[in-house]
Every structure is written in structure tokens, then in C-alpha cells.
Amino acid sequence: MQKEIKVGDNLKRLRSDKGWSLDKAAKETGVSKAMLGQIERGESSPTVAKLWQIASGFEVSFSSFITTCSNNELTSLFRDANELRREEYNVGFFVSLLFPFEPALGFEIFELTLAPNYQHESEPHNLGVTEHILCISGEMAVLFDGEWHTLQAGQAVRFNANQLHGYRNIGEENAVFHNVIHYPENKQ
Incomplete structure (x- = not known):
């Protein structure tokens, strides 16, 4: 539980x-x-x-x-996005924290689900933060460098997240994607 x-x-x-x-x-x-x-x-x-x-x-x-605080000890860890999925932060935007930030690794991994027609825009993150987006299912667009870029299942993109960026479901089904967020050294 x-x-x-x-x-x-x-x-x-x-x-x-x-x-x-x-x-x-x-x-x-x-x-x-x-x-x-x-x-x-x-x-x-x-x-x-x-x-x-x-x-x-x-x-x-x-x-x-x-998430609760990590003890910073890297151990084997099995996670199930279905058990972790939460919608409480935005209706139509499901967040599953697959792997929380670990200082020794410098990144965290989310599985995100966008309902049809849902769009989320993010303010710039701190300098040096990068996002790696891998579309798992559905069709989506990712906003960075001032324009929307389309991704189909199996396609991926990486961008500097210290700019306005966002995610949009452009299909008729849920769009599911993984987001690996990497932080510069000494940041969490």
C-alpha cells in the first residue's frame, strides 16, 4: 500500500x-x-x-x-506506474513518479498521461535542467524553442528545460510518455 x-x-x-x-x-x-x-x-x-x-x-x-525522503542508498527498485498514478495535481494530467530524484544519479523519471485535448505548459526550470521525453502511446506535441514538436509512440526528444515548455495531447486517446528530468550536479 x-x-x-x-x-x-x-x-x-x-x-x-x-x-x-x-x-x-x-x-x-x-x-x-x-x-x-x-x-x-x-x-x-x-x-x-x-x-x-x-x-x-x-x-x-x-x-x-x-515523495518521502530517500535514504540516498541506491538499491534495486521495482515500480508499477499503475499503482503510482495520481491525478490530484491537475485534472486530466496523471502523474506517476517512477523513480524519485537520487543525488548519485542526478535525475528523476515520471510516467505522465495526458487526457485527450489536455495541454500543460511549464515555466522555465533552473539553468542546466534538461528533459528527455519518450512518447509511449498516443500522439502528443512538446513545446520548446518556441514551437510545438509532434511525437508519435516510440519517438523521443531532449531539450533544455530552462525555457517555457509544455506537453499537449493531439490525439483522441490518452497520450502516455516518460519524462526523465536531469538536474545539474549539486542540484536536486
Whole structure:
């Protein structure tokens, strides 16, 4: 059984680890002090875009907010996207965290599912962050370098994520893709 992950608890822990007040966290993330406090208290559920904005301000991985802390010990690990799939961050956008960020590896892996006609755009991530997208099923388009690029099942693309980017389902069925997000050394 999967343990319930509390985004607010992780936000509070990360803020404490950095020694930041809510004011400092608001300044670094561009998210209001009131909103950060609501997230920490479990009174507000942030969207994927808002979590990315917070993660970028903290200079940590996205998975830092949606999983429990890793002990940083690399061991064999079997994961099932069907058991991990969650839609609570955006309706029509399912997130399965296959492998959370590990400092020794420098990346995290997600399986993402977009409902038909769903589009998600992300603000730029920190300098040096790259995304690797592999379309597993369906048809999708990926926004980077100012334009949408079409991907069919089996096609992949890599791009610098420190720019406006996004994902769009352009087919009539769910579009499923893997996203490997690599962080520069000493970032999580």
C-alpha cells in the first residue's frame, strides 16, 4: 500500500532544511507567503505548475515534494506506474513518479498521461535542467524553442528545460510518455 505523501510536510521540511522563513521562501519562489502557508497546513493543493515554481525557487527536484525522503542508498527498485498514478495535481494530467530524484544519479523519471485535448505548459526550470521525453502511446506535441514538436509512440526528444515548455495531447486517446528530468550536479 502506498503511503500518502503530504506536499505541505515536504515543503515545511525543505524550508526548515534551508533555514528559510515563509517570507524568504516567498521571495525565492515568487509564490505568496499566504499560499506557501496554506500549502504547508494542507489547506491548499498546488497545481503541477505551482509545485514546479516552488521547486525551482528552492533549487530542488519536483519529486522532492511528492515523495518521502530517500535514504540516498541506491538499491534495486521495482515500480508499477499503475499503482503510482495520481491525478490530484491537475485534472486530466496523471502523474506517476517512477523513480524519485537520487543525488548519485542526478535525475528523476515520471510516467505522465495526458487526457485527450489536455495541454500543460511549464515555466522555465533552473539553468542546466534538461528533459528527455519518450512518447509511449498516443500522439502528443512538446513545446520548446518556441514551437510545438509532434511525437508519435516510440519517438523521443531532449531539450533544455530552462525555457517555457509544455506537453499537449493531439490525439483522441490518452497520450502516455516518460519524462526523465536531469538536474545539474549539486542540484536536486
